[in-house]
Amino acid sequence: MTDIADVLLVHGGTPLEGEIRVRGAKNLVPKAMVAALLGSEPSRLRNVPDIRDVRVVRGLLQLHGVTVNAGEEPGELVLDPTRVESANVADIDAHAGSSRIPILFCGPLLHRLGHAFIPGLGGCDIGGRPIDFHFDVLRRFGATIEKRDDGQYLEAPQRLRGCKIRLPYPSVGSTEQVLLTAVLAEGVTELSNAAVEPEIEDLICVLQKMGAIISMDTDRTIRITGVDKLGGYTHRAIPDRLEAASWASAALATEGDIYVRGAQQRSMMTFLNTFRRVGGAFAIDDEGIRFWHPGGPLNAIALETDVHPGFQTDWQQPLVVALTQASGLSIVHETVYESRLGFTSALGQMGAHIQLYRECLGGSACRFGQRNFLHSAVVSGPTKLQGADLVIPDLRGGFSYLIAALAAQGTSRVHGIDLINRGYENFLAKLEGLGAHFELPGAPAHAVSAAAAVA
Ligand SMILES: CC(=O)N[C@H]1[C@@H](OP(=O)(O)OP(=O)(O)OC[C@H]2O[C@@H](n3ccc(=O)[nH]c3=O)[C@H](O)[C@@H]2O)O[C@H](CO)[C@@H](O)[C@@H]1O
Numbered sequence: 001m002t003d004i005a006d007v008l009l010v011h012g013g014t015p016l017e018g019e020i021r022v023r024g025a026k027n028l029v030p031k032a033m034v035a036a037l038l039g040s041e042p043s044r045l046r047n048v049p050d051i052r053d054v055r056v057v058r059g060l061l062q063l064h065g066v067t068v069n070a071g072e073e074p075g076e077l078v079l080d081p082t083r084v085e086s087a088n089v090a091d092i093d094a095h096a097g098s099s100r101i102p103i104l105f106c107g108p109l110l111h112r113l114g115h116a117f118i119p120g121l122g123g124c125d126i127g128g129r130p131i132d133f134h135f136d137v138l139r140r141f142g143a144t145i146e147k148r149d150d151g152q153y154l155e156a157p158q159r160l161r162g163c164k165i166r167l168p169y170p171s172v173g174s175t176e177q178v179l180l181t182a183v184l185a186e187g188v189t190e191l192s193n194a195a196v197e198p199e200i201e202d203l204i205c206v207l208q209k210m211g212a213i214i215s216m217d218t219d220r221t222i223r224i225t226g227v228d229k230l231g232g233y234t235h236r237a238i239p240d241r242l243e244a245a246s247w248a249s250a251a252l253a254t255e256g257d258i259y260v261r262g263a264q265q266r267s268m269m270t271f272l273n274t275f276r277r278v279g280g281a282f283a284i285d286d287e288g289i290r291f292w293h294p295g296g297p298l299n300a301i302a303l304e305t306d307v308h309p310g311f312q313t314d315w316q317q318p319l320v321v322a323l324t325q326a327s328g329l330s331i332v333h334e335t336v337y338e339s340r341l342g343f344t345s346a347l348g349q350m351g352a353h354i355q356l357y358r359e360c361l362g363g364s365a366c367r368f369g370q371r372n373f374l375h376s377a378v379v380s381g382p383t384k385l386q387g388a389d390l391v392i393p394d395l396r397g398g399f400s401y402l403i404a405a406l407a408a409q410g411t412s413r414v415h416g417i418d419l420i421n422r423g424y425e426n427f428l429a430k431l432e433g434l435g436a437h438f439e440l441p442g443a444p445a446h447a448v449s450a451a452a453a454v455a
């Protein structure tokens with residue numbers, strides 16, 4: 001991807017119209033790449049987007065001796081893990097703070113090398129994001145963990161052993177940690193209260209292709225029978241349902257019409273129901289989903305984020321921008337991340353009426369209700385948004401600010417747009433193709449088109 005200036009001038013007031021394409025899911029692709037580390041032969045991953053989280057994991061895998069090359073078709077990676085044991089791992093600190101994925105290297109490295117060093121994690125600043133569940137489960141498998149200044153050092157004196165685990169909360173990353181560790185552990189692992197997001201199912205598909213034995217019960221229990229050896233896989237990553245929903249929200253907030261090629265109904269059913277309740281229109285075909293604002297007022301709704309099959313937390317921020325245009329009072333209860341509504345203060349500067357509350361508003365009581373977190377919002381609309389100076393706080397919040405700036409009257413100056421490259425492939429070229437008006441001050445005129453050509 002071409003380096004671009006980090007400030008964007010957005011001239012709002014034009015509906016986004018046209019077509020964009022989403023490729024493999026940010027929350028699956030890097031993990032499927034880590035899974036390749038478990039194999040005794042090369043793997044082939046297709047539909048890989050050019051986003052920063054993929055580049056970070058590619059760099060980490062290469063550091064550990066995995067050869068990563070482009071495959072035959074665009075977006076295909078061939079990952080060869082056959083020389084991991086002889087790798088000379090240096091400069092791993094350079095990857096500190098880069099993404100959340102390094103924590104998932106624990107199981108595969110412990111199996112292959114008997115030890116692992118995990119640098120400090122990155123990821124979005126939307127809550128405390130502890131990793132206690134991860135370390136608790138790794139200890140249950142038999143690993144020892146030592147905290148060091150610059151990260152965590154793990155050892156497995158013997159082969160890891162399958163165990164019985166119940167997660168305190170259906171955490172996505174911890175479920176993946178268990179999967180990536182249990183597949184080569186000795187004996188059976190039973191994981192209850194597991195997360196069952198579509199990206200987890202796709203990771204299970206990858207592991208099954210490699211030779212793993214994994215079954216899933218209807219009550220969020222996953223059973224894994226460890227095997228002695230895994231092979232490689234050939235897999236096409238599921239499309240990014242989170243990016244697809246972001247573009248859908250952009251269509252609604254700007255009164256536009258966007259065809260999202262690659263979007264799939266199955267993984268977006270909960271989002272589609274909500275989108276329809278707000279008053280958005282969509283049409284599904286074999287290749288993708290068209291999302292548009294059908295005209296007339298939008299409806300205020302009550303919304304609660306939850307683990308799958310509930311309303312995904314990563315869908316929340318972009319949709320809140322659209323809710324500022326709905327008539328009446330919408331209620332949003334964020335139950336997955338305690339600080340994920342912080343991004344709304346900047347929307348207030350643009351003219352949105354959003355009030356945050358510490359109480360659990362709406363459906364049910366959540367973990368954050370008694371803990372002083374502003375995790376419920378009342379959005380009163382419709383409000384005319386005005387351009388403002390915005391500083392991007394996190395990935396989805398950043399995309400939401402772009403949507404707000406595009407829906408607003410006047411010009412916004414959006415700082416920190418590079419963060420969006422972590423999860424949105426080639427977003428500036430996509431915006432340009434949808435008719436958005438923006439400038440990259442100080443960047444050469446061809447910068448956006450050059451980014452498009454690279455992706
Ligand atoms: C790279 C990736 O796939 N990121 C996704 C993943 O993040 P990630 O896997 O980090 O999110 P989790 O599902 O683990 O987190 C859910 C909740 O569990 C808590 N928790 C988690 C682990 C732990 O050890 N202790 C603990 O308390 C977290 O603070 C949070 O409140 O799932 C989230 C929930 O769908 C998504 O928003 C992220 O986009």
Ligand SMILES: C=C(OP(=O)(O)O)C(=O)O
Nearest residue numbers: 100123124314395396423
């Ligand atoms: C929270 C997110 O990602 P991460 O877990 O990588 O920070 C996200 O994709 O919205």
